[in-house]
Amino acid sequence: MKNPPAYGVTSVDHALRLAVILQVEGPLTVSTAAERLGVAKSTAHRLLTTLVYRDFAVQDDARSYHAGPVLELAATAHSRTGAIRAAALGPMQALVDTVDETVNLSVRTGRTIRFVASVESRQTLRVSSREGMVLPAHQSTGGLVMLAALTDEQITTLYDAAPPGERIDQSKLRTELRAVRRSGIAINLERTERGLIAMGHGITDATGTTVAAVSVSMPSVRYSTARIRRITPALTTAASSISTALS
Numbered sequence: 001m002k003n004p005p006a007y008g009v010t011s012v013d014h015a016l017r018l019a020v021i022l023q024v025e026g027p028l029t030v031s032t033a034a035e036r037l038g039v040a041k042s043t044a045h046r047l048l049t050t051l052v053y054r055d056f057a058v059q060d061d062a063r064s065y066h067a068g069p070v071l072e073l074a075a076t077a078h079s080r081t082g083a084i085r086a087a088a089l090g091p092m093q094a095l096v097d098t099v100d101e102t103v104n105l106s107v108r109t110g111r112t113i114r115f116v117a118s119v120e121s122r123q124t125l126r127v128s129s130r131e132g133m134v135l136p137a138h139q140s141t142g143g144l145v146m147l148a149a150l151t152d153e154q155i156t157t158l159y160d161a162a163p164p165g166e167r168i169d170q171s172k173l174r175t176e177l178r179a180v181r182r183s184g185i186a187i188n189l190e191r192t193e194r195g196l197i198a199m200g201h202g203i204t205d206a207t208g209t210t211v212a213a214v215s216v217s218m219p220s221v222r223y224s225t226a227r228i229r230r231i232t233p234a235l236t237t238a239a240s241s242i243s244t245a246l247s
Contacts, residue, residue, distance in 0.1 A: 014039065015047050019056050022067040029064050053163050055110035069110035081107055084203070084212050085117045087245035092119045092214065095238040099231050101218040102127040103238075104198075106142035107211065111162060113143040116212075127196055127217035135192055136166075138173050141200035142213030144186035148177040149202060149210035185232060186213075190220060197223040199231065201239035206247040214239050 014037050021036065022028060028036075034044035048065050051057035057068045085105060092103045096119045105117040113136075118129035137143030138159075147155065152174055159170055180186045188198040200215035216235055 011047070014043075015051060018044075018047055019051060019071060022051075022057055022065065023071045027060075027064040027066045033065070052161060055112075058161050080211070081116055084242075084246065088117060088203070088212070088214060088242045089119070091238040091241040091245075092117065094241075095119075095214070095216065095234055096121060098234045099216055101216050101222075101231075102129070104130050104142070104215050104217060105203075106140070106146075106200075106213050106215065108137055108143060108146040108213075111137050111158060111166070113137050113140050113146065113213075115142075121218075125219055125221070127198075127219065130217070138168055139191050141186050141188040141198040141215045141217075144176060144180055144188070145200045145202045145213040145215075146210055147173070148180035148186070150177075185235070186215075187228065189223075195220045199228060199235060201235050203239055203246070204243045211246070212242075214242060 017037065018028065018033055021033075028048070030041050030045045030048060033048060034041045037044060037047075039047075048057060048059075052059055052065070052068065055068045055070045057065045057071075059065050084107065088105045092105060095103050100121050100123055102121045103119045104115050106113045106115050108114075112134050115130040115133045115135075118131040120126060120129055135143065137147055150158070155170065155174065155177070159168060159173075162168070184201060186200045188196075188200075190196060192198075196217060197220050198215050198217040200213045202210040203212040203214060205211045214235065216231055
């Protein structure tokens with residue numbers, strides 16, 4: 001039998017209990033959450049909106065709260081990410097050997113992406129490892145690739161749930177995603193970091209679902225449209241090799 005911690009934080013405990021309920025039992029309203037926790041509706045509402053802010057919950061049109069991207073992925077995220085990473089490292093190294101630029105692997109959770117593997121270039125001037133970094137999906141190469149796999153309706157749902165401080169121009173994003181869908185490649189010209197250029201391609205699993213992205217990052221001094229055209233076939237081959245390994 002577990003004993004409660006001596007210095008437990010009540011609000012944290014309440015939020016974690018709500019997260020477990022959402023994951024195990026399903027949707028909640030504010031009233032139901034308040035009853036389950038024995039708190040005021042205003043307190044339950046603050047807890048649920050915080051879970052939404054951190055992608056542990058989402059709210060539907062009927063004002064019910066459901067398990068969010070973080071909870072939906074929790075059961076399989078580590079094993080699936082491990083499988084993707086294992087399948088990707090060989091092709092990533094081959095891609096670095098071909099283009100001599102740093103190659104990254106990223107996965108998406110909600111409106112963010114996380115770099116789960118990096119293979120650095122051997123050049124003295126190079127983009128360093130991004131492994132472990134988290135970035136907004138709409139600002140990153142891999143994020144644009146993975147967002148492009150969603151429908152416009154899914155994009156609307158995803159970003160309408162963003163807190164006010166994280167709202168974006170969805171019309172502009174849709175225009176960018178249409179270009180990515182046409183070419184299959186996303187290009188980042190110093191969007192996330194000055195002096196850094198990146199290009200990415202999606203990775204699919206056995207069902208054809210885009211589950212990750214592989215990208216090539218380079219210092220802007222080595223960027224040219226001609227070089228992008230030369231790198232594209234090698235990037236596409238790497239993405240195809242990883243996708244095949246996952247199928």
